[in-house]
Amino acid sequence: QVWDSSGRSHSVDLTALGKHGEVYTEGPFACLAWSHSETRLIYVAEKSWPKRQPSCPWDVPGAAGPAEEDEDEEVGAMAVLQGEQFVYHEDWGEALSTHSMPVLCVLDLESSSLSVLEGVPEHLSPGQALWSPDDRGVVFVGWWHEPFRLGLSACSNRRSGIFHLDLASGCCELLSAENGAACSPRLSPDGQRLLYLEGAVGGPHRQCLRLCLLTWQTRQRVTVLDVVQEPTDAFAGLYTEVLPPRCWAADSRRAVLGTPQRSRTDLLLVDTEAATVTNLTAGSPEGCWELLTLQWDLLVATCSAPHHPPSLVVAVLPPAGQELSLHWVPVEDTPTVPGVTWKTLTVRPSCSGQSPVAQDTQDFEALLLSPSDGTAPYPLVVCPHGGPHAVFDARWRPSMATLCRLGFAVLLVNYRGSLGFGQASIRSLLSRVGEQDVADTQLAVEQALRSEPLDPQRLALLAGSHGAFIALHLLTREPQRYQACALRSPVSNLPALLGTSDIPDWRYTSLGLPYSFERVPRAEEVATMLLRSPIAQAAQVQTPVLLCVGARDRRVSPTQALELYRVLRARGVPARLLWYPEGGHALTGVETEADVFKNCAHWLLQHL
Known part of the structure; x- marks a missing residue:
């Protein structure tokens, strides 16, 4: 219409x-x-x-179907x-x-x-x-x-x-x-x-x-703007996959876009002639900004934070060179959620080996959401993100805020390889999946336990996809450390994904191996993939595990979770599998999302 x-x-x-x-x-x-x-x-x-x-029901060669069907x-x-x-x-x-x-x-x-x-x-x-x-x-x-x-x-x-x-x-x-x-x-x-x-x-x-x-x-x-290898305070690079439909200023010289900058998503103004970048939202209390449209130099955007649902704001873009005087006016403001606080933790890995390169010691970040009421120390839910090349920016996430309201602290880990920290950090994970990402997540947990009022005896893991891959590795390496684990669409058996995933190229690339369309797996490569797979060490798992999968998942086959579920059950480890017939990899949809969260929250409450 x-x-x-x-x-x-x-x-x-x-x-x-x-x-x-x-x-x-x-x-x-x-x-x-x-x-x-x-x-x-x-x-x-x-x-x-x-x-x-x-x-044709008579299966006669050359026979025609019913004539009335032609009319329809x-x-x-x-x-x-x-x-x-x-x-x-x-x-x-x-x-x-x-x-x-x-x-x-x-x-x-x-x-x-x-x-x-x-x-x-x-x-x-x-x-x-x-x-x-x-x-x-x-x-x-x-x-x-x-x-x-x-x-x-x-x-x-x-x-x-x-x-x-x-x-x-x-x-x-x-x-x-x-x-x-x-x-x-x-x-x-x-x-x-x-x-x-x-x-x-x-x-x-x-x-x-x-x-x-x-x-x-x-x-x-x-x-x-070129690819940024190492981020600076002024600019960390572009990581968005889509520019706003209307991103140009009226002068046809400047453009505005949103992109992750470390653990934030900020609005950047780009002067296409001078090739300069101005961060329009740096330092704001809101950790995630998204541009909806830019028309006649009127900016319409949303902003949110882990304790603040999205608000609608507008601003008039100042003349060139005066952009930092921009003033946001709320159109629809939302109140902050009581009982939730948050901060950004900076984590620096220790030097590894005799000749550490830059990415070996490059810092990364984690977002810590904590209850502002209740009694400390708080139980901690650790969440490494999926991807692995994704990021937990400081946006509003209803499920995480709800966990805080239930009394949990939540640690969202942006291990090295996350978006927003430079191309060198992204590429540092290649050939190191199952190692660097796992070590970074555990390092973030250790730092949070040392510096925050958290209970080291009540730790849980909540993750999906590659984040679930990291979580399973943590369960196999420290069987007594975590008391509960809830996973969505988990990766557990890397070589099994070669013939079942829609991105078989990633199985090679993640291990630092070259990929081409005519590629067929070699025995030694399959062996390497299996050694990096949590399923190979599943006998070490003692933590109760909840698994949530979509039967229509094309990225990570639900049979990954089914195989793991059978291994855990056979070894007497408490395990529960939720199978969503119409669910895909992300397990989206109101009914599905609500059921997944309800079951995950109940699992954490039950075992912590």
Whole structure:
């Protein structure tokens, strides 16, 4: 539906037109963009696939189906050829199982017509489209999908480029680097500049990215902000995978974006001509800022903290050079939650080996949430994040605040390899998974126990995915240390993921091994993976373990948890497995999330 000041102006049943399949409403491909004339809309949908026909009950070669079925055929649907009904069609993995072959679609409101654009090279899957300055073409992101697709969710390291498709000639032009991972194109208000993010192909699945700028007329590319190896107080690098849809200031020179900066997420103003960065929110009591939109130099954002649910704020962007005078005005303010305090702990690893390199001693951080009432010392719930290339920023997390209200302190650990601490820190984890991340988590726990009013006799682990991998290693190494453990979508058997995960490349990369599409595992590599797997030391676990998994998880197969559950039960370790039939890797959805939290909280209360 399209609405204007007079009410609803257009209503189009896209399904009835039969030109394409399901419209992509979220995820890395999704977009909905007006042409500059506001007469056309571009969006992304699944390609229209041939409709499967039921087999003839008489199974006679050449026999036709019932005649009346022809009357019910969907408009534009094609009948699949006999013998082709069960041909495998790849998809883009976890959270994108219905996304296989995206197509660019244009809805023309003046002519009331819908068209699927031609001219996109067959080896590309297009998405994130917008109109070129003159409306004569579209700019889009194209992901290479040959020889096969690797999981795209939370993976900014897939080969992709920024393309321009000329609608008149059908010519498709690559605007970004040939062998990069580019995304999130944003056209300046004057139509002269195109801003986008670009990273390296392969390696860590999320990385520090470059901010690039293309001059539209000359097609000249420059790097505005480069990858940051070592963070400074002023700038730690760019780690966001998506620029705000409207990020440009009215002067078509400055842009605003949000990105992790150590254990915060701040709003940064970038001068694209001077290549300078100004942190607009550094030092604010709120630890997480997100830009919703920037229009006519009016900033609309949300801000939150571990004890403060999101508030809606606005500000007018000052002239260039005066940005630090920016003043935020609350539109919808939310009160802080009583009974919860928080602080950031800085942790510095000790020197290891005779010749420590920079990343061996680079500090990292952990967020400590504590009850402000109740009786100290408090039981501590330790939470290493998943990813592993992710970050616990100082945002509002209802589940963590609730644990504090239940009397627990919560330690959110950003071990080395987390986003926001420089590319060198991210890469330091490669070949050291199951070692550096585990040691960092335990080091953060030891420091918190020394400096805070916490009970060392009441420790628990709460984690998911790679964080659960770290937690299981801690259980095997110090069987008496933790009294309870609750895990979501746990990684426990690395070699078993080679054939079951949508990101098999990560199994090699995480151990410092090269990956290529034609890669097949060698015996010694599988052995190395198994030695790094918690399942190999599961006999050491004595702590009661709760396991929560989604049956539809494409990233970490639920059979990982099932195998671990059977081993623990066989050895008499208290274990409980929750199996969510419709759940994916993240175990999202109101009912699922509520049930997972309720069971995890009860498990911690029961065993602590």
